[in-house]
Amino acid sequence: MSYQYKIDRRAFLKQAGVAAVAGSMAGAGSLKAQQGASRGASAAGYDFDEIYNRIGTNCSKWDGQIERWGEQLKIPMGVADMDFRVAPCITEALRERISHEVYGYMATPDSYHDSIVNWNERRYGTVIERGMLLDSPALLPGLLAALRAFNPPGARVVMQTPGYNGFFSTIRKGFVIEENRLREVNGVYEMDFDDLDRKLAQDDVHTFILCNPHNPVGNCWDRATLTELGELCNRHNVIVLADEIHCDFVNEDREYVPYANLADDLVMNSVTFKSASKSFNLAAFKDAYLFSHNPDLMSRIRAVGDNATINSLGIIASQAALEDGDDWLDAVRVYLSDNARYASDFINERVPHISANEPEGTYLSWLNVEPLIERLGAVETAAAETAAQSPDADEVTPEAIVERYFVENAGVKINPGSSYWGPGRMRMNLGLARPLLEEALGRIEQAARQA
Numbered sequence: 189m190s191y192q193y194k195i196d197r198r199a200f201l202k203q204a205g206v207a208a209v210a211g212s213m214a215g216a217g218s219l220k221a222q223q224g225a226s227r228g229a230s231a232a233g234y235d236f237d238e239i240y241n242r243i244g245t246n247c248s249k250w251d252g253q254i255e256r257w258g259e260q261l262k263i264p265m266g267v268a269d270m271d272f273r274v275a276p277c278i279t280e281a282l283r284e285r286i287s288h289e290v291y292g293y294m295a296t297p298d299s300y301h302d303s304i305v306n307w308n309e310r311r312y313g314t315v316i317e318r319g320m321l322l323d324s325p326a327l328l329p330g331l332l333a334a335l336r337a338f339n340p341p342g343a344r345v346v347m348q349t350p351g352y353n354g355f356f357s358t359i360r361k362g363f364v365i366e367e368n369r370l371r372e373v374n375g376v377y378e379m380d381f382d383d384l385d386r387k388l389a390q391d392d393v394h395t396f397i398l399c400n401p402h403n404p405v406g407n408c409w410d411r412a413t414l415t416e417l418g419e420l421c422n423r424h425n426v427i428v429l430a431d432e433i434h435c436d437f438v439n440e441d442r443e444y445v446p447y448a449n450l451a452d453d454l455v456m457n458s459v460t461f462k463s464a465s466k467s468f469n470l471a472a473f474k475d476a477y478l479f480s481h482n483p484d485l486m487s488r489i490r491a492v493g494d495n496a497t498i499n500s501l502g503i504i505a506s507q508a509a510l511e512d513g514d515d516w517l518d519a520v521r522v523y524l525s526d527n528a529r530y531a532s533d534f535i536n537e538r539v540p541h542i543s544a545n546e547p548e549g550t551y552l553s554w555l556n557v558e559p560l561i562e563r564l565g566a567v568e569t570a571a572a573e574t575a576a577q578s579p580d581a582d583e584v585t586p587e588a589i590v591e592r593y594f595v596e597n598a599g600v601k602i603n604p605g606s607s608y609w610g611p612g613r614m615r616m617n618l619g620l621a622r623p624l625l626e627e628a629l630g631r632i633e634q635a636a637r638q639a
């Protein structure tokens with residue numbers, strides 16, 4: 189491992205004030221989620237409250253952001269992974285494998301594919317036959333293969349915005365983004381089917397990307413919505429590409445409905461993309477999969493995709509997770525739900541100029557910072573900074589001004605909504621230990637009060 193940042197871990201955390209956090213947040217006692225603070229932390233014997241230091245491992249979330257912002261950054265809440273140790277079954281399986289010290293070419297064992305098939309059937313009642321399944325080195329390369337299989341170069345690809353920025357960059361590799369904006373009604377996002385109908389009707393639209401649960405707005409789409417969407421896509425002969433990578437994180441009061449569990453005619457017009465990478469925090473391994481009940485769609489993807497080889501250690505990690513990780517996942521889900529409730533209560537009760545919705549799925553919170561943008565004069569600052577920089581540089585957005593404000597004044601990094609085409613919004617990652625979350629929210633509160 190190359191230790192790019194020579195930061196002393198203990199000193200760093202001490203400086204961040206993390207060690208003292210438990211006492212410093214005593215005033216948060218009125219918050220509703222406080223009571224359930226450690227449901228997931230202790231119920232199954234996993235210590236998610238542990239602050240597990242990732243600095244010095246070249247991780248994008250901590251090291252990458254410290255490189256960008258310097259040591260003023262104390263708590264990064266941007267990149268969508270979690271700070272917890274993985275499920276013990278994963279570490280055990282990897283330990284066993286690395287005790288054998290040869291890493292030559294390997295085949296993908298049937299047991300890996302069986303673990304995917306069994307997981308989907310056991311947890312969600314989704315039946316995947318082995319022949320319908322294709323490996324993919326991470327989710328986005330699989331999605332790109334599907335776009336290439338179903339679209340001529342330059343075709344429009346419909347996606348919903350605000351939307352995951354990885355879709356933007358993937359579509360742009362040869363295609364054009366056609367935006368179907370989600371409608372926000374009283375703080376709740378819903379699909380705009382009239383607009384979607386118009387977008388899907390265009391001659392050069394052949395594919396629609398669905399994100400369920402939705403990154404970044406956090407919606408977990410219900411069966412009626414998915415059915416209406418699917419019928420519209422079928423009517424226009426547009427194939428649904430369902431990214432369900434966040435499906436294992438859904439609040440206790442919501443249900444994840446796999447696209448592949450809808451009516452047959454809808455399922456036959458779709459491809460689903462999944463991975464154990466979000467659920468078990470294995471993104472670095474680069475292993476994902478896709479499947480469709482429609483053999484024609486699968487053979488068209490096979491013809492263009494380079495999906496033959498996936499990461500061998502990732503196969504071992506994912507298989508262990510899918511075979512033996514249920515307990516850990518169920519515990520971390522409870523913990524993350526509590527984090528989400530705690531964060532939205534805290535922000536809505538105590539932080540001026542920002543409001544938060546509790547996400548229905550994902551561990552990402554989507555914040556409304558419009559009043560803060562106004563308060564900071566961020567629109568004017570962004571315009572002035574854009575005018576002062578070279579014309580080919582990316583536009584500075586008001587949300588980027590808010591991002592910088594929180595890094596500089598709170599030591600906390602949250603992502604600008606503009607990265608997801610969500611003006612006036614910020615995305616906050618809640619996949620971290622509760623003491624750090626409390627620390628971050630306290631810092632955000634203070635900074636917002638000073639604005």
Ligand SMILES: Cc1ncc(COP(=O)(O)O)c(C=O)c1O
Pocket residue numbers: 268326327328329352354399403431433434463465471476
């Ligand atoms: C909706 C969604 N799809 C795909 C990805 C990326 O998946 P991968 O790293 O497997 O390409 C992410 C990562 O944040 C995501 O949120």
